[in-house]
Amino acid sequence: xxxxxxxxxxxxxxxxxxxxxxxxxxxxxxxxxxxxxxxxxxxxxxxxxxxxxxxxxxxxxxxxxxxxxxxxxxxxxxxxxxxxxxxxxxxxxxxxxxxxxxxxxxxxxxxxxxxxxxxxxxxxxxxxxxxxxxxxxxxxxxxxxxxxxxxxxxxxxxxxxxxxxxxxxxxxxxxxxxxxxxxxxxxxxxxxxxxxxxxxxxxxxxxxxxxxxxxxxxxxxxxxxxxxxxxxxxxxxxxxxxxxxxxxxxxxxxxxxxxxxxxxxxxxxxxxxxxxxxxx
Amino acid sequence: xxxxxxxxxxxxxxxxxxxxxxxxxxxxxxxxxxxxxxxxxxxxxxxxxxxxxxxxxxxxxxxxxxxxxxxxxxxxxxxxxxxxxxxxxxxxxxxxxxxxxxxxxxxxxxxxxxxxxxxxxxxxxxxxxxxxxxxxxxxxxxxxxxxxxxxxxxxxxxxxxxxxxxxxxxxxxxxxxxxxxxxxxxxxxxxxxxxxxxxxxxxxxxxxxxxxxxxxxxxxxxxxxxxxxxxxxxxxxxxxxxxxxxxxxxxxxxxxxxxxxxxxxxxxxxxxxxxxxxxxxxxxxxxxxxxxxxxxxxxxxxxxxxxxxxxxxxxxxxxxxxxxxxxxxxxxxxxxxxxxxxxxxxxxxxxxxxxxxxxxxxxxxxxxxxxxxxxxxxxxxxxxxxxxxxxxxxxxxxxxxxxxxxxxxxxxxxxxxxxxxxxxxxxxxxxxxxxxxxxxxxxxxxxxxxxxxxxxxxxxxxxxxxxxxxxxxxxxxxxxxxxxxxxxxxxxxxxxxxxxxxxxxxxxxxxxxxxxxxxxxxxxxxxxxxxxxxxxxxxxxxxxxxxxxxx
Numbered sequence: 001x002x003x004x005x006x007x008x009x010x011x012x013x014x015x016x017x018x019x020x021x022x023x024x025x026x027x028x029x030x031x032x033x034x035x036x037x038x039x040x041x042x043x044x045x046x047x048x049x050x051x052x053x054x055x056x057x058x059x060x061x062x063x064x065x066x067x068x069x070x071x072x073x074x075x076x077x078x079x080x081x082x083x084x085x086x087x088x089x090x091x092x093x094x095x096x097x098x099x100x101x102x103x104x105x106x107x108x109x110x111x112x113x114x115x116x117x118x119x120x121x122x123x124x125x126x127x128x129x130x131x132x133x134x135x136x137x138x139x140x141x142x143x144x145x146x147x148x149x150x151x152x153x154x155x156x157x158x159x160x161x162x163x164x165x166x167x168x169x170x171x172x173x174x175x176x177x178x179x180x181x182x183x184x185x186x187x188x189x190x191x192x193x194x195x196x197x198x199x200x201x202x203x204x205x206x207x208x209x210x211x212x213x214x215x216x217x218x219x220x221x222x223x224x225x226x227x228x229x230x231x232x233x234x235x236x237x238x239x240x241x242x243x244x245x246x247x248x249x250x251x252x253x254x255x256x257x258x259x260x261x262x263x264x265x266x267x268x269x270x271x272x273x274x275x276x277x278x279x280x
Numbered sequence: 281x282x283x284x285x286x287x288x289x290x291x292x293x294x295x296x297x298x299x300x301x302x303x304x305x306x307x308x309x310x311x312x313x314x315x316x317x318x319x320x321x322x323x324x325x326x327x328x329x330x331x332x333x334x335x336x337x338x339x340x341x342x343x344x345x346x347x348x349x350x351x352x353x354x355x356x357x358x359x360x361x362x363x364x365x366x367x368x369x370x371x372x373x374x375x376x377x378x379x380x381x382x383x384x385x386x387x388x389x390x391x392x393x394x395x396x397x398x399x400x401x402x403x404x405x406x407x408x409x410x411x412x413x414x415x416x417x418x419x420x421x422x423x424x425x426x427x428x429x430x431x432x433x434x435x436x437x438x439x440x441x442x443x444x445x446x447x448x449x450x451x452x453x454x455x456x457x458x459x460x461x462x463x464x465x466x467x468x469x470x471x472x473x474x475x476x477x478x479x480x481x482x483x484x485x486x487x488x489x490x491x492x493x494x495x496x497x498x499x500x501x502x503x504x505x506x507x508x509x510x511x512x513x514x515x516x517x518x519x520x521x522x523x524x525x526x527x528x529x530x531x532x533x534x535x536x537x538x539x540x541x542x543x544x545x546x547x548x549x550x551x552x553x554x555x556x557x558x559x560x561x562x563x564x565x566x567x568x569x570x571x572x573x574x575x576x577x578x579x580x581x582x583x584x585x586x587x588x589x590x591x592x593x594x595x596x597x598x599x600x601x602x603x604x605x606x607x608x609x610x611x612x613x614x615x616x617x618x619x620x621x622x623x624x625x626x627x628x629x630x631x632x633x634x635x636x637x638x639x640x641x642x643x644x645x646x647x648x649x650x651x652x653x654x655x656x657x658x659x660x661x662x663x664x665x666x667x668x669x670x671x672x673x674x675x676x677x678x679x680x681x682x683x684x685x686x687x688x689x690x691x692x693x694x695x696x697x698x699x700x701x702x703x704x705x706x707x708x709x710x711x712x713x714x715x716x717x718x719x720x721x722x723x724x725x726x727x728x729x730x731x732x733x734x735x736x737x738x739x740x741x742x743x744x745x746x747x748x749x750x751x752x753x754x755x756x757x758x759x760x761x762x763x764x765x766x767x768x769x770x771x772x773x774x775x776x777x778x779x780x781x782x783x784x785x786x787x788x789x790x791x792x793x794x795x796x797x798x799x800x801x802x803x804x805x806x807x808x809x810x811x812x813x814x815x816x817x818x819x820x821x822x823x824x825x826x827x828x829x830x831x
Contacts, residue, residue: 043683043684043687044684045599045603045680045681045684047599047602047603048602050603050606051545051549064545064673064677065603065604065677065680065681066603220670220697224694224695224696224697225676225679225680225683225695226680226683226684226695236673238526239525239526239545239673240545241526242550243545243549243550
């Protein structure tokens with residue numbers, strides 16, 4: 001079971017995890033306080049300052065419609081965070097459910113579900129996402145849902161593995177002996193003990209979801225204008241690569257930092273939460 | 281007549297079109313060039329021209345195609361009967377001469393003798409007749425039939441002479457024979473034109489003959505050695521498809537492309553370096569195209585004229601021209617382009633004025649009753665979608681600016697970007713849209729019956745916004761039945777006034793064409809009809825010829 005105070009303390013002692021945590025915290029601050037922090041309205045067109053390089057008025061320069069890149073990136077961080085969390089939330093929920101059922105009941109249920117996982121893993125998920133978007137249309141909600149529905153397999157395997165070993169343990173036997181039903185055993189006995197790896201994988205999953213959303217937006221299939229996203233700022237960067245480096249560099253760095261932040265945090269958490277690694 | 285599809289700024293054109301107009305007409309022109317004229321080398325045969333574009337042709341029989349890429353390529357294989365001269369007068373192409381009867385109802389064409397198809401078969405009036413029958417056949421899927429349906433009788437007098445008769449005077453009659461009608465009857469007679477191998481391997485009589493089509497990559501054409509105006513200087517013409525503007529531009533810089541159309545940003549910000557001045561020549565001229573914001577009259581919000589006028593007041597055309605075209609365009613006020621004779625400069629204009637717009641919307645019953653920042657009427661918020669073709673960043677940016685301005689009025693406009701053929705087939709043809717951002721390419725004749733007449737609102741027809749105005753109908757009918765230019769001018773002036781009052785479209789801008797060509801290509805003579813009308817006469821001096829293998 002995850003014990004919050006100890007975990008936080010251990011986390012703060014791990015420099016990599018700490019830096020990841022700080023990056024993530026800063027991003028959250030940017031996203032939450034975007035309306036306060038952003039110097040301009042992200043939609044505000046200014047035809048007198050098209051593709052202006054970074055300057056005092058526009059620290060990160062402007063895009064091809066004269067919109068402030070910094071403001072757009074701040075609002076874009078909301079999209080990235082929202083997509084990351086919602087998608088991973090969906091994926092984790094599905095993963096836990098299927099993994100728990102699979103690991104706990106075993107036998108044919110396990111076989112069926114694990115073959116389903118194998119099938120899903122066979123399909124390159126990015127292309128599956130592209131295909132599905134072509135059918136149901138592109139919107140921020142669809143993208144969150146599709147990323148979620150195509151990335152639960154890892155979680156379900158993790159949960160299943162934990163369940164396979166935990167269900168043989170004494171405390172489960174004790175619970176069963178005292179008359180607890182399956183649901184009770186799954187959700188209140190085994191699951192809390194299986195959460196540590198799930199938590200780590202969810203945090204790493206956020207990084208992956210942010211990347212997928214950026215890629216989709218870069219291809220023009222993600223967030224629709226005028227909503228900004230790091231991916232679609234990068235697209236205009238690509239068209240103006242030679243004359244407007246700031247359109248590529250800043251959102252590119254933002255994606256890099258975000259992914260790095262979540263990965264560091266995830267890895268750090270893994271070190272902290274995994275007792276087998278703790279003594280190394 | 282067609283919708284301007286291309287991804288680059290609007291290329292396209294044609295209306296009652298002439299092939300030579302595909303690269304558009306020009307009125308002003310500016311070339312910045314350090315041309316190698318001092319080389320003073322005589323024209324010589326050889327070398328190749330590599331044209332880079334974003335779109336791949338769909339079909340190479342002109343009358344079946346509705347995209348600019350198809351017309352660019354097939355236009356090099358097939359000629360029309362007449363064409364526009366550099367000063368915009370009509371001159372013969374495959375027709376040597378013609379006589380128009382005093383009442384204007386019959387035209388007798390005399391064809392050039394000794395013209396042969398590439399396979400050696402002689403070109404005769406039967407080929408024209410075959411083309412005419414095919415284009416007027418209701419089974420032929422073509423958007424260009426209307427002009428030819430006016431013909432009541434087609435007679436062949438001798439193999440090189442034919443006569444066409446109209447039952448009513450038809451002003452665009454002569455120019456309509458400029459394109460689309462000549463097909464090799466000895467190869468196509470009795471066959472289904474849509475499922476013929478000529479759709480992918482054209483056999484024509486134009487300056488270049490088809491060699492190879494590598495799907496997704498390029499089309500290779502070679503000089504037609506037996507071309508009736510003499511073989512072109514260039515050995516080959518290669519048409520490369522690169523579906524990404526940035527990659528296309530990199531290929532140009534690398535010297536792998538000799539000709540492409542620049543985006544306004546590339547024109548004004550990225551091609552002023554010494555490298556470009558030394559190696560390329562840039563051109564700039566207004567296209568015969570206008571870009572517009574159209575309302576679907578079947579949608580309840582847009583049936584009220586005040587709403588359309590309000591939106592017109594909320595759009596700052598100059599802002600769009602400055603912001604999106606970087607000044608490389610002119611404001612449009614009607615369905616004709618400035619500096620042409622049908623263009624009426626004095627129609628009602630909608631200045632950018634959000635207050636007026638708010639007042640008009642208020643009068644129409646739109647107000648924000650629930651305080652959510654959006655106008656509403658009968659409990660429904662003012663929200664709609666505008667459709668934009670994919671890959672066209674100029675149009676998308678235009679839509680973004682309009683979206684921002686409308687939001688200030690309390691109107692939520694969503695932008696839906698759609699793949700081009702989906703946009704046409706699923707949304708425009710089936711009338712499944714609320715508003716749309718699109719361009720029309722127009723010809724020199726002002727007849728726009730197909731676009732505005734209330735009888736043209738059926739599926740696949742071009743009045744897709746379902747605009748109906750009796751007075752406009754009458755003017756359109758009258759305008760095509762009169763030959764006198766002054767008389768026609770009055771009619772079309774009046775029509776523009778009515779359209780300006782009604783605002784079926786908000787006419788946004790007339791963009792400039794911005795081609796760039798390698799400076800080793802000589803003899804490009806910009807004229808009011810564009811630059812490529814004399815493509816067969818372009819040459820590369822011997823010294824500058826490239827012997828590199830074809831990319």
